[in-house]
Amino acid sequence: MSHGPRSGLAAVSSALLAMSRHLEVRDVLKTIVASARELLDAQYAALGVPDDHGGFAQFVVDGVSEEQWKAIGPLPRQHGILAAMLHEARAERLADVRKDPRFEGWPKAHPDLVDFLGLPIRDGDEVIGALFLANKNCERPEGGCGFTQDDEELLGILAQHAAIALTNARLYERSRELTIAEERSRLAHELHDAVSQKLFSLRLTAQAAARLVDRDPSRAKGELQQVAALAAEAADELRAAVVELRPAALDEDGLVATLRTQIQVLDRAHSARVTFAGRGVKALPASQEEALLRVAQEALHNALRHSGADHVDVTLDRRDGGAVLRITDDGSGFDPQAVRHAGRHLGLVSMRDRASGAGGSLTVESVPGKGTVIEMEVPGG
Numbered sequence: 001m002s003h004g005p006r007s008g009l010a011a012v013s014s015a016l017l018a019m020s021r022h023l024e025v026r027d028v029l030k031t032i033v034a035s036a037r038e039l040l041d042a043q044y045a046a047l048g049v050p051d052d053h054g055g056f057a058q059f060v061v062d063g064v065s066e067e068q069w070k071a072i073g074p075l076p077r078q079h080g081i082l083a084a085m086l087h088e089a090r091a092e093r094l095a096d097v098r099k100d101p102r103f104e105g106w107p108k109a110h111p112d113l114v115d116f117l118g119l120p121i122r123d124g125d126e127v128i129g130a131l132f133l134a135n136k137n138c139e140r141p142e143g144g145c146g147f148t149q150d151d152e153e154l155l156g157i158l159a160q161h162a163a164i165a166l167t168n169a170r171l172y173e174r175s176r177e178l179t180i181a182e183e184r185s186r187l188a189h190e191l192h193d194a195v196s197q198k199l200f201s202l203r204l205t206a207q208a209a210a211r212l213v214d215r216d217p218s219r220a221k222g223e224l225q226q227v228a229a230l231a232a233e234a235a236d237e238l239r240a241a242v243v244e245l246r247p248a249a250l251d252e253d254g255l256v257a258t259l260r261t262q263i264q265v266l267d268r269a270h271s272a273r274v275t276f277a278g279r280g281v282k283a284l285p286a287s288q289e290e291a292l293l294r295v296a297q298e299a300l301h302n303a304l305r306h307s308g309a310d311h312v313d314v315t316l317d318r319r320d321g322g323a324v325l326r327i328t329d330d331g332s333g334f335d336p337q338a339v340r341h342a343g344r345h346l347g348l349v350s351m352r353d354r355a356s357g358a359g360g361s362l363t364v365e366s367v368p369g370k371g372t373v374i375e376m377e378v379p380g381g
Helices: 008-020 025-040 066-072 080-087 149-212 217-244 248-269 286-306 336-341 348-357
Strands: 042-050 056-062 092-094 116-123 126-136 273-279 311-319 322-329 361-366 372-378
Touching: 008 025, 008 149, 025 042, 025 056, 025 126, 025 149, 025 248, 042 080, 056 248, 080 092, 080 116, 080 126, 116 149, 126 149, 149 217, 248 273, 248 286, 248 311, 286 311, 286 322, 286 348, 286 372, 348 361, 348 372
Parallel strands: 273 311
Antiparallel strands: 042 056, 042 126, 092 116, 116 126, 311 322, 322 372, 361 372
16 A cells, blocks of 8 residues: 555456456455455455344455454444444445444454445345445544545445445355255265165165075075175265265366365354465365365364364465365364274264375374364375
8 A cells, every 4th residue: 555545447447357357255255345445545444244143144354464353253243333334225434433323332352443434235125235444544634534425436336346246256156056956966866776776686685695595505605696796886886976976166176266165155154263275285186185175174064063163274285296284273172082082083084084095194183172283284196
């Protein structure tokens, strides 16, 4: 911001082009917020997408560091000025948001906001978000707001295009979900038609062998050989189906984009904050990419369903020619030795098997009350 805000048609055009480049909802939201803050030269910007329970399904900020955001705590509820923008569906331009009668305060770690500009993002008659900025980087008029009527109109133009970009991103994600559902349905039919028939034949043959064991051992032996052959065929069918279960997104988007999308979905669906960073990782052999994805899914499931974590952080970094996946949570933790001795594995055996099967290694560090770190490394290929 040292050179001041960009202005004019070129700045608006640049912001709109940036929004149109992304198809995933979270990326679109981040681009909208960053573009609005730069365009209007504000210190802070945020965008909230409401849920149906008085909170926000998504809330994206710009101008606040990761450490600040973590210290602020849970996402805000729909109250005060935020509720006004969502429910009254009109712009709000205030000289000092703290003096507005609807102001209800904020957490201790929250930055201090003064002048404020906010407006709803609408798709037809539906309010699909609230976009707002605070602390204009300018000399404020005495008792007045740093944001002007021109700023409000400019943000209104941006909000109209943001609604289009956000709607398109939602449609894209929905189409991908439908594609995945259709693929699962197809595989379910194939498993029923192929594997279940093999297993039915195997059961009948085994029953016949059992009846022949005492009165005709030689025929029973032949039936048991048939059982072995049918079992091998069923195993082959299952193996082929499992190979097909490799997520289509891995082939289409690669591991980093697939992980980012899935973690964004989890971040929306759970009260815990789930974050992801992928740095410098190049394409890996297919078996390693799938193993890394499956281990991440299992570790995330444990952290979000069992640990009570407030924050789960996933990183995927390049290491030599391979990659290292790290899942860290601040949950309740556990004693790995006690879990093993009690016969409860929390998916650890499966994760280790996947790691070793891909030529990699898995380490688990956890202490009761101090969270868990799971790290998987693969050598690449």
